[in-house]
Amino acid sequence: xxxxxxxxxxxxxxxxxxxxxxxxxxxxxxxxxxxxxxxxxxxxxxxxxxxxxxxxxxxxxxxxxxxxxxxxxxxxxxxxxxxxxxxxxxxxxxxxxxxxxxxxxxxxxxxxxxxxxxxxxxxxxxxxxxxxxxxxxxxxxxxxxxxxxxxxxxxxxxxxxxxxxxxxxxxxxxxxxxxxxxxxxxxxxxxxxxxxxxxxxxxxxxxxxxxxxxxxxxxxxxxxxxxxxxxxxxxxxxxxxxxxxxxxxxxxxxxxxxxxxxxxxxxxxxxxxxxxxxxxxxxxxxxxxxxxxxxxxxxxxxxxxxxxxxxxxxxxxxxxxxxxxxxxxxxxx
Amino acid sequence: xxxxxxxxxxxxxxxxxxxxxxxxxxxxxxxxxxxxxxxxxxxxxxxxxxxxxxxxxxxxxxxxxxxxxxxxxxxxxxxxxxxxxxxxxxxxxxxxxxxxxxxxxxxxxxxxxxxxxxxxxxxxxxxxxxxxxxxxxxxxxxxxxxxxxxxxxxxxxxxxxxxxxxxxxxxxxxxxxxxxxxxxxxxxxxxxxxxxxxxxxxxxxxxxxxxxxxxxxxxxxxxxxxxxxxxxxxxxxxxxxxxxxxxxxxxx
Numbered sequence: 283x284x285x286x287x288x289x290x291x292x293x294x295x296x297x298x299x300x301x302x303x304x305x306x307x308x309x310x311x312x313x314x315x316x317x318x319x320x321x322x323x324x325x326x327x328x329x330x331x332x333x334x335x336x337x338x339x340x341x342x343x344x345x346x347x348x349x350x351x352x353x354x355x356x357x358x359x360x361x362x363x364x365x366x367x368x369x370x371x372x373x374x375x376x377x378x379x380x381x382x383x384x385x386x387x388x389x390x391x392x393x394x395x396x397x398x399x400x401x402x403x404x405x406x407x408x409x410x411x412x413x414x415x416x417x418x419x420x421x422x423x424x425x426x427x428x429x430x431x432x433x434x435x436x437x438x439x440x441x442x443x444x445x446x447x448x449x450x451x452x453x454x455x456x457x458x459x460x461x462x463x464x465x466x467x468x469x470x471x472x473x474x475x476x477x478x479x480x481x482x483x484x485x486x487x488x489x490x491x492x493x494x495x496x497x498x499x500x501x502x503x504x505x506x507x508x509x510x511x512x513x514x515x516x517x518x519x520x521x522x523x524x525x526x527x528x529x530x531x532x533x534x535x536x537x538x539x540x541x542x543x544x545x546x547x548x549x550x551x552x553x554x555x556x557x558x559x560x561x562x563x564x565x566x567x568x569x570x571x572x573x574x575x576x577x578x579x580x581x582x583x584x585x586x587x588x589x590x591x592x593x594x595x596x597x598x599x600x601x602x603x604x605x606x607x608x609x610x611x612x613x614x615x
Numbered sequence: 616x617x618x619x620x621x622x623x624x625x626x627x628x629x630x631x632x633x634x635x636x637x638x639x640x641x642x643x644x645x646x647x648x649x650x651x652x653x654x655x656x657x658x659x660x661x662x663x664x665x666x667x668x669x670x671x672x673x674x675x676x677x678x679x680x681x682x683x684x685x686x687x688x689x690x691x692x693x694x695x696x697x698x699x700x701x702x703x704x705x706x707x708x709x710x711x712x713x714x715x716x717x718x719x720x721x722x723x724x725x726x727x728x729x730x731x732x733x734x735x736x737x738x739x740x741x742x743x744x745x746x747x748x749x750x751x752x753x754x755x756x757x758x759x760x761x762x763x764x765x766x767x768x769x770x771x772x773x774x775x776x777x778x779x780x781x782x783x784x785x786x787x788x789x790x791x792x793x794x795x796x797x798x799x800x801x802x803x804x805x806x807x808x809x810x811x812x813x814x815x816x817x818x819x820x821x822x823x824x825x826x827x828x829x830x831x832x833x834x835x836x837x838x839x840x841x842x843x844x845x846x847x848x849x850x851x852x853x854x855x856x857x858x859x860x861x862x863x864x865x866x867x
Binding site (some may be wrong): 307309310316317320324325328332333334335337338340342343345346349351352353436439486493496497498500501502504508510511514552553555556558 | 616617619620621622623624625627628632635642644645646650653654656657660661664667668671705706707708709710711712713714715716717718719720721722723724725726727728729730804805806807808810
């Protein structure tokens with residue numbers, strides 16, 4: 283899906299954009315026709331209990347996550363549109379070793395979806411923020427911002443320690459990765475893209491940022507919902523229970539699931555809570571790994587910062603996230 | 616995905632969310648009742664965003680047609696290319712049509728006996744022990760199935776003894792002969808984390824699977840002192856049975 287982005291050739295639609303834009307939205311028309319025709323021809327046949335259970339769980343995950351997604355995307359769009367870029371360089375301390383934890387904590391205060399955090403972090407780097415600090419922000423902001431923490435508290439009623447453990451473990455991983463990058467990272471690994479920015483009025487930019495993030499994060503949220511609903515219905519519970527009974531295997535499996543499912547951080551707590559067979563520590567690993575390493579983030583990072591960076595950054599983050607969440611789970615949960 | 620399509624997809628998704636939250640109680644099949652205002656808010660935001668975007672797209676098209684070559688959106692477009700998407704919108708956004716398809720074509724019902732019979736993990740204890748107030752004196756007591764299970768297993772004062780209670784739930788067949796389960800799914804957050812609360816009913820003919828019923832009966836105190844291994848359900852001697860319409864709020 284991203285392979286064609288780096289192609290040296292401009293897309294063939296360049297130069298005739300106006301005709302493409304004037305064209306009718308054929309794909310959408312097809313969707314509507316399918317909906318109308320399907321309502322009369324397919325609906326009476328779509329009654330298999332397994333299919334209905336699957337679709338109930340799929341729709342439930344989407345419906346539950348959507349308000350959080352919309353709210354999170356609106357806030358991150360507001361920050362993109364209304365907070366001037368120079369604010370960041372003024373707000374962060376000059377010494378990079380100090381800037382890393384400050385940026386990590388800033389990530390906790392400033393809400394942003396993980397899909398938004400990649401462009402925000404590359405924008406910070408392009409404006410002279412130390413890469414290590416920008417990376418700590420990149421990891422921290424989607425994992426431990428207020429919306430995500432509230433969503434976690436809602437998904438785990440009566441378990442405030444889960445929220446605390448998520449916050450602590452995620453912040454620790456973000457700061458550790460930042461420091462390690464500061465110590466061992468090489469600048470040639472990292473491709474810092476230049477950032478042309480759309481001019482135009484703030485509200486127009488707000489709408490654009492929000493629409494862009496919604497389509498992106500929303501699309502990947504559906505991928506996660508599909509995978510989670512399928513796992514929920516198709517995988518026999520005994521398998522999950524068998525895996526869940528071996529503690530280290532459970533943690534590893536949940537961490538890998540977080541990578542594969544690529545659920546938006548605003549919604550992942552609900553999916554984790556639904557995996558009732560797993561131990562709290564395994565769920566914590568899911569919550570810590572998910573916002574930092576997943577398929578859609580790997581793709582976004584490779585597209586933004588280059589392959590050499592991603593090949594080093596992703597395994598490092600994954601290993602640290604699993605270790606730290608195991609430690610926090612053992613201490614707190 | 617061009618600009619018009621992006622906004623149409625957002626509008627469509629917003630309409631689907633509003634359809635299940637603002638104009639019906641279907642959302643109760645998926646989430647907790649308290650979630651309704653958030654769903655309405657999110658649906659409205661999506662529709663507003665989509666409609667404004669359509670309005671802009673229409674105006675931009677008109678502008679560009681008037682002055683070819685001078686494209687007010689050139690900046691935004693190159694910006695998107697730097698970020699690593701094909702021009703226009705990401706193709707993954709087409710998936711946003713899937714929940715719309717599911718909502719309108721399958722119209723997913725509340726979880727029923729299929730989900731309840733495959734999920735045989737014992738429900739976690741979520742009520743504090745001995746927090747049960749005494750039961751009211753007269754007639755059969757209406758009671759959530761979760762409360763019945765709690766009182767059956769964990770009430771030191773055995774307040775259920777000899778009392779007639781009325782439970783509401785759907786019918787799930789049991790493997791053992793001579794009994795069936797009156798069942799309610801409990802959700803913590805959304806239907807994805809649902810687990811079944813079951814009470815075994817004895818002495819009554821099993822109605823068809825998935826029928827919603829009100830069962831009146833009395834608790835059969837368990838004879839074992841310690842909980843046996845495996846999954847056990849509290850039992851009830853059924854006296855009366857009434858079929859009812861599925862409730863708006865299907866979960867406990």
